[in-house]
Amino acid sequence: MTAGDERTAIRVGGESGYDVVVGRGVLAELGDALGGSVKKVLVVHPATLGARAAALREALSDRFEVLLAEVPDAEAGKRVEVAAFCWQVLGQADFTRSDAIVGFGGGAITDLAGFVAATWLRGVRVVQVPTTVLGMVDAAVGGKTGINTNEGKNLVGVFHPPAAVLCDLDLLDTLPKNEILAGFAEIVKAGFIRYPEILDIVEADPEVATDPATPEFRRVVELAIQMKADVVSEDLTEQGLREILNYGHTLGHAVEHAERYQWRHGAAVAVGMMFAAELGRLSGRLSDEVADRHRRVLDLLSLPTSYPAGRWNTLLATMQRDKKSRAGQLRFIVLDDLAKPTVMLAPDQSLLFAAYQEIGS
Ligand SMILES: NC(=O)c1ccc[n+]([C@@H]2O[C@H](COP(=O)([O-])OP(=O)(O)OC[C@H]3O[C@@H](n4cnc5c(N)ncnc54)[C@H](O)[C@@H]3O)[C@@H](O)[C@H]2O)c1
Numbered sequence: 001m002t003a004g005d006e007r008t009a010i011r012v013g014g015e016s017g018y019d020v021v022v023g024r025g026v027l028a029e030l031g032d033a034l035g036g037s038v039k040k041v042l043v044v045h046p047a048t049l050g051a052r053a054a055a056l057r058e059a060l061s062d063r064f065e066v067l068l069a070e071v072p073d074a075e076a077g078k079r080v081e082v083a084a085f086c087w088q089v090l091g092q093a094d095f096t097r098s099d100a101i102v103g104f105g106g107g108a109i110t111d112l113a114g115f116v117a118a119t120w121l122r123g124v125r126v127v128q129v130p131t132t133v134l135g136m137v138d139a140a141v142g143g144k145t146g147i148n149t150n151e152g153k154n155l156v157g158v159f160h161p162p163a164a165v166l167c168d169l170d171l172l173d174t175l176p177k178n179e180i181l182a183g184f185a186e187i188v189k190a191g192f193i194r195y196p197e198i199l200d201i202v203e204a205d206p207e208v209a210t211d212p213a214t215p216e217f218r219r220v221v222e223l224a225i226q227m228k229a230d231v232v233s234e235d236l237t238e239q240g241l242r243e244i245l246n247y248g249h250t251l252g253h254a255v256e257h258a259e260r261y262q263w264r265h266g267a268a269v270a271v272g273m274m275f276a277a278e279l280g281r282l283s284g285r286l287s288d289e290v291a292d293r294h295r296r297v298l299d300l301l302s303l304p305t306s307y308p309a310g311r312w313n314t315l316l317a318t319m320q321r322d323k324k325s326r327a328g329q330l331r332f333i334v335l336d337d338l339a340k341p342t343v344m345l346a347p348d349q350s351l352l353f354a355a356y357q358e359i360g361s
């Protein structure tokens with residue numbers, strides 16, 4: 001790993017291995033990443049990135065026939081109607097199995113584009129070009145694709161690894177600060193479950209850590225990607241180890257659903273990690289010191305650490321529908337210590353409620 005400006009390639013192993021490339025200007029590698037046998041390319045993007053998507057089409061046009069699909073922003077794009085719109089575009093353009101899709105946007109877009117690629121003709125090539133911090137460190141890596149339903153978050157999806165992930169840090173120049181901070185929730189997650197060095201860097205100076213121009217930013221981004229790459233290399237389809245990536249997500253997804261997706265995913269995960277830390281503390285697994293560190297680090301990043309106390313019943317009902325719940329039993333990732341995540345199966349209702357009271361506002 002590097003802290004400088006050069007290109008880094010982080011390998012994801014498994015049956016169909018691929019590189020996650022990080023650096024400035026790496027978008028120029030897209031043509032090669034798509035590959036020589038591809039003829040047509042569909043770039044899925046939100047309106048915010050319309051001008052950049054048009055420039056991308058121009059840059060690729062000497063090698064490929066490039067189509068653009070502008071889709072609704074953020075969670076509004078992760079709907080079956082939007083996937084159907086993309087399928088229609090692919091059908092009308094006679095896309096074959098040797099053509100490819102590019103997800104060009106934040107995590108919502110890469111989830112949608114990956115899902116469309118996984119389902120079109122039972123699976124075509126996808127190259128992910130994440131344009132948010134969250135997309136780079138988490139969503140675009142690992143092949144988990146999906147859309148939401150009225151009942152909950154990511155309830156429909158397929159594991160479909162990308163052919164490559166290009167994280168061009170130049171794309172972050174236009175990303176608003178609150179989006180950078182939301183992405184840091186997943187980076188902090190990587191800090192708690194695998195690389196405490198991330199927490200040290202954020203605590204040392206959160207301004208420096210969250211500034212895409214600094215080596216500290218590059219370091220935490222690469223550590224988070226490395227963590228995810230290692231985990232999904234070992235367990236693509238979440239038979240075991242991969243579950244740790246859900247730290248903070250059981251409650252986090254329920255918060256997103258309760259807020260009708262008006263909260264950033266990262267903000268909801270921040271609250272979810274606070275809840276998981278309290279579950280760990282109250283069950284006697286986690287020290288006060290590590291539990292308290294959650295609040296300190298998330299506060300430094302201006303991420304939320306509490307949620308209105310009266311919403312428990314709604315959140316509980318949504319958590320029961322989460323895909324981590326099995327045979328009616330809730331599952332949470334909790335910590336025994338820093339970098340020691342484990343599964344807590346079917347915790348007592350009174351423990352859950354007590355943990356929720358601790359984060360209630
Ligand atoms: N598949 C996975 O493993 C995985 C992992 C983590 C999160 N996710 C999913 O990712 C989604 C959240 O991703 P997100 O936080 O990137 O949100 P997002 O995709 O909604 O993007 C956030 C906002 O940033 C804007 N934007 C994107 N790139 C920009 C740029 N370069 N400049 C200016 N604006 C830009 C978008 O238009 C959008 O309004 C959630 O749906 C979550 O479930 C998936």
Ligand SMILES: O=C(O)C(=O)C[C@@H](O)[C@H](O)[C@H](O)COP(=O)(O)O
Nearest residue numbers: 138142144153154242245246249323
């Ligand atoms: O890649 C994973 O696995 C994760 O759990 C990463 C999470 O950050 C991400 O939000 C993921 O989409 C959640 O997965 P889900 O299966 O709980 O929907």
Ligand SMILES: [Zn+2]
Nearest residue numbers: 138186249269
């Ligand atoms: Zn997440």
